[in-house]
Amino acid sequence: MSTHRQTLGGTTFTFDSLIELLAKATPRRSGDELAGCAAQTDLERAAAQWALADVALTTFLEDLVMPYETDEVTRLIIDTHDTAAFAPIASMTVGELRDHLLSVASAPDAATTLAALGPGLTPEMVAAVSKLMRNQDLIAVAKACRVTTAFRTTIGLPGTLTTRLQPNHPTDDPLGIAAATLDGLLLGCGDAVIGINPATDSPQATSDLLHLLDDIRVRYAIPVQSCVLSHVTTTIGLIEAGAPVDLVFQSVAGTEGANRGFGVDLAVLREGNEAGKSLRRGTVGDNVMYLETGQGSALSAGAHIGTGGRPVDQQTLEARAYAVARELDPLLVNTVVGFIGPEYLFDGKQIIRAGLEDHFCGKLLGLPMGVDVCYTNHAEADQDDMDTLLTLLGAAGVPFVITVPGADDVMLGYQSLSFHDALYARRVLGLRPAPEFEAWLDSVGMLDAGGRILDLAPEASPLRALTDATAAHS
Structure with missing residues (x-):
């Protein structure tokens, strides 16, 4: 389990795991508060989002939110991951993936590019990048995706x-x-x-x-x-x-x-x-x-x-x-x-x-x-x-x-x-x-x-x- 730190507004926040970082970077919702994993303040949430932006995408293939040995959904995610589709973005961080998606979404061949990228993304990568996106970002990229x-x-x-x-x-x-x-x-x-x-x-x-x-x-x-x-x-x-x-x-x-x-x-x-x-x-x-x-x-x-x-x-x-x-x-x-x-x-x-x-x-x-x-x-x-x-x-x-x-x-x-x-x-x-x-x-x-x-x-x-x-x- 990796530790992540971010200083914001003169306060240093420590997130003891990727799981905690993902939870505290999430826009506020009552379910996470009920589960006891939500950010306590907007400042902590913003710090978590800053820290999450710097996490390498490869981290999500190694630091698993559910154990591989005991969760068949995790085994499905890892065992079916398409490394060839992942290769073009393998060196990116979560923040860089956000910028890449927005850039691709504005290109003429967006639907084809995004369809080819999809098998290389794990759900945790996609969830992570969504936490860094405004509503209009979510709309722009989703509009560019074509699934029939x-x-x-x-x-x-x-x-x-x-x-x-x-x-x-x-x-x-x-x-x-x-x-x-x-x-x-x-x-x-x-x-x-x-x-x-x-x-x-x-x-x-x-x-x-x-x-x-x-x-x-x-x-x-x-x-x-x-x-x-x-x-x-x-x-x-x-x-x-x-x-x-x-x-x-x-x-x-x-x-x-x-x-x-x-x-x-x-x-x-x-x-x-x-x-x-x-x-x-x-x-x-x-x-x-x-x-x-x-x-x-x-x-x-x-x-x-x-x-x-x-x-x-x-x-x-x-x-x-x-x-x-x-x-x-x-x-x-x-x-x-x-x-x-x-x-x-x-x-x-x-x-x-x-x-x-x-x-x-x-x-x-x-x-x-x-x-x-x-x-x-x-x-x-x-x-x-x-x-x-x-x-x-x-x-x-x-x-x-x-x-x-x-x-x-x-x-x-x-x-x-x-x-x-x-x-x-x-x-x-x-x-x-x-x-x-x-x-x-x-x-x-x-x-x-x-x-x-x-x-x-x-x-x-x-x-x-x-x-x-x-x-x-x-």
Whole structure:
């Protein structure tokens, strides 16, 4: 373990390990204060950032935040590190990497250069450089990254913003889910995925919902993918039983212990990925995994203690979850940035910052990184904060966001984005849906001459009979 010192404002600060330095260089957030690893003052935080800027990138390959011997995520990070991709930046410090990324982001071939660099970066390097960046830096570099994936629609194309249509219902009522799905489709949402959080993890209930969504898709020939967000082992069993599974879902985290708390390890995640691919249900691609993450998940599981018994900051652990995601070649990854609660991200300012960090880190590591722009009702945040984060993410080239009826998820009990919010972002920022989905919207008469969603009453919609698709499931 290395010791780092920095004098600032006449005070010399000592950081006894890289873990402590990373934690104290992190912009303020309640989760790190809860874990007891945050900087005590703004001066200490600034000193840690100065010291972190001088740390060589090679340090992160030797000074590990989680022990190699006892953490399979660490072994994945180290064993799959691409030394050839790392070579052009191997002599740099964290501060020099920041300058390099900003320089590359302004170049004409930025997307190609950043894509080639990604495999040479470890999550800890990316987390470290993000701690030295202003919000505009995070936006500029993320915008320059290009990550595309595909199943029935293509995610991440320049100039597009796709959406997850989230028609959750507290009792998984088919009519309620169909009504919310109709609402979203009428407003041009669902091109990333129509994804339901089921009220239970019952295999039969999950199967019923999968059949409901697939019936809707087939009846209206909609080029979308569906997902019921059950545990990966439930989905593997349903694949073996012949259920119409498009995407395989799982929440993942950045430590072996936190993933164990989710009931998974790398082996079962790989099994789920292979099971999904075996169905060959995609039409324009075969990315089949849908993964969710969120700052604070390892801390909430008590799995945040790193090498030497030191608590690791939540943003570094979040970035490590992206190593797990990268291994699985997913169609979609998103951070549920404000969902875990104010214990981890206290207010709108912290949620906005964390959303930009997660998006930057994910895309730089090569992921189709979306964001659930959201907050819980007991957080010091409101919908104005979500408008701000959505607009910033749209400017940063976010591949997809999550949308729910009226921005209020009545099953999970939190606030996200509405279908109308996605229309706002597309219109103001000049963004479009996924091309396959946009062509379908046009084919059924839901777009005007300028490519905007028509204001159609449900009874005048080409989808007016959608709820009939639930008759066999009621």
